[in-house]
Amino acid sequence: xxxxxxxxxxxxxxxxxxxxxxxxxxxxxxxxxxxxxxxxxxxxxxxxxxxxxxxxxxxxxxxxxxxxxxxxxxxxxxxxxxxxxxxxxxxxxxxxxxxxxxxxxxxxxxxxxxxxxxxxxxxxxxxxxxxxxxxxxxxxxxxxxxxxxxxxxxxxxxxxxxxxxxxxxxxxxxxxxxxxxxxxxxxxxxxxxxxxxxxxxxxxxxxxxxxxxxxxxxxxxxxxxxxxxxxxxxxxxxxxxxxxxxxxxxxxxxxxxxxxxxxxxxxxxxxxxxxxxxxxxxxxxxxxxxxxxxxxxxxxxxxxxxxxxxxxxxxxxxxxxxxxxxxxxx
Numbered sequence: 001x002x003x004x005x006x007x008x009x010x011x012x013x014x015x016x017x018x019x020x021x022x023x024x025x026x027x028x029x030x031x032x033x034x035x036x037x038x039x040x041x042x043x044x045x046x047x048x049x050x051x052x053x054x055x056x057x058x059x060x061x062x063x064x065x066x067x068x069x070x071x072x073x074x075x076x077x078x079x080x081x082x083x084x085x086x087x088x089x090x091x092x093x094x095x096x097x098x099x100x101x102x103x104x105x106x107x108x109x110x111x112x113x114x115x116x117x118x119x120x121x122x123x124x125x126x127x128x129x130x131x132x133x134x135x136x137x138x139x140x141x142x143x144x145x146x147x148x149x150x151x152x153x154x155x156x157x158x159x160x161x162x163x164x165x166x167x168x169x170x171x172x173x174x175x176x177x178x179x180x181x182x183x184x185x186x187x188x189x190x191x192x193x194x195x196x197x198x199x200x201x202x203x204x205x206x207x208x209x210x211x212x213x214x215x216x217x218x219x220x221x222x223x224x225x226x227x228x229x230x231x232x233x234x235x236x237x238x239x240x241x242x243x244x245x246x247x248x249x250x251x252x253x254x255x256x257x258x259x260x261x262x263x264x265x266x267x268x269x270x271x272x273x274x275x276x277x278x279x280x281x282x283x284x285x286x287x288x289x290x291x292x293x294x295x296x297x298x299x300x301x302x303x304x305x306x307x308x309x310x311x312x313x314x315x316x317x318x319x320x321x322x323x324x325x326x327x328x329x330x
Contacts, residue, residue: 001116004030078186082194089173090166090198096173099262103164104206108213111156146224147296151286151303153214153228158235158279161206167199167243168271169262171251178253182326192248192322196240196315203236231304237311239278241318243271248318248325282307 007027014020090096174181181191211229214220220228247267255261262268285306289299 078190079194082186082191083198086170086195086198093173093258095259096169096262100164100166100169101202101205104161104202105209107160107163107206108209111210111213112217147290147299149220149224150227150231150300153211153218153220153225154231154235155279156214157207157210157228157232158239160210161203161232162236162239162243163272163275164202164206165262165265165268165271166202167240168247168267169252169265170195170199170244171247172253172255172261172265172267173258174251175253175255175258175261178251178329182329188322188326189319191326192244192319196244196318199240199244200236203240204233207232207236227300231300231307234304234307234311235278235282238307238314239275241311241314242274242278243267245314245318245321246270246274248321251329253329278310 004027007023007030011020011024011027014023090100171178181188207229211225214228215222215225247265250267252261252265252267282303286299286303289302294302
């Protein structure tokens with residue numbers, strides 16, 4: 001099912017025939033384009049970021065108040081600058097990218113692998129049978145009750161989007177450079193808001209990716225996907241804010257190997273436990289609403305309002321906590 005493997009196989013099997021040479025050219029061409037794209041993104045995301053950390057000016061001179069005001073006014077707004085810095089810190093460090101952003105893509109990809117095994121399940125072997133049984137059971141359950149479809153899709157999107165170490169390592173990833181965030185003339189709550197947007201975009205990536213997977217492989221209707229995505233996006237606000245609060249309360253700043261900031265950071269584990277607790281509470285809340293025999297739309301409305309209220313409270317607490325906590329960190 002992997003296109004480059006198919007092209008390579010046809011190139012070998014076809015030899016010097018037209019089909020073989022065409023597949024070889026296709027393989028080499030796509031590989032060359034991907035390699036060139038990697039070089040371009042490496043220059044922008046990695047090398048410029050590394051050079052920027054050690055930049056020095058060749059000459060120094062005093063600036064007048066008017067010139068300083070002009071330069072500040074002509075620069076980027078503080079929110080965008082903080083977001084851009086967070087973007088570079090995450091994307092130029094492979095261990096951060098792999099354990100943060102790519103988790104949001106890898107979880108849906110694993111689900112796709114299960115579905116692929118299911119489609120090719122005509123062969124012998126326990127793996128194919130188990131994959132087929134699992135997918136068949138999922139489709140049967142989700143076809144039996146529209147409310148279950150929406151809630152199941154919402155849970156799947158939430159897990160794929162928010163169960164990663166991005167939010168719960170937000171401040172730890174700065175490491176020894178966190179003092180820069182403490183001294184720059186930007187309010188801590190504004191910095192926290194910019195960092196929140198970065199972490200939340202990672203969650204949105206997982207929601208979008210998992211929504212596509214649910215639509216293609218589980219055949220979930222567009223209306224049901226939209227409702228599930230709405231619940232997942234609202235839940236993602238709360239989970240992101242809670243993860244950031246945990247990391248801000250006890251940031252791991254003393255590290256030399258970036259792996260320690262995200263893979264060996266207890267805050268990431270605590271964030272996952274907090275996410276699991278919130279989702280478990282939501283599960284029992286939904287279960288109680290269903291047992292009360294409320295209409296499906298009423299259940300969805302109550303769940304949405306409850307998650308929205310939790311998200312609003314979590315976000316406000318994050319901003320207020322940032323104002324107090326930034327100056328306490330040493």
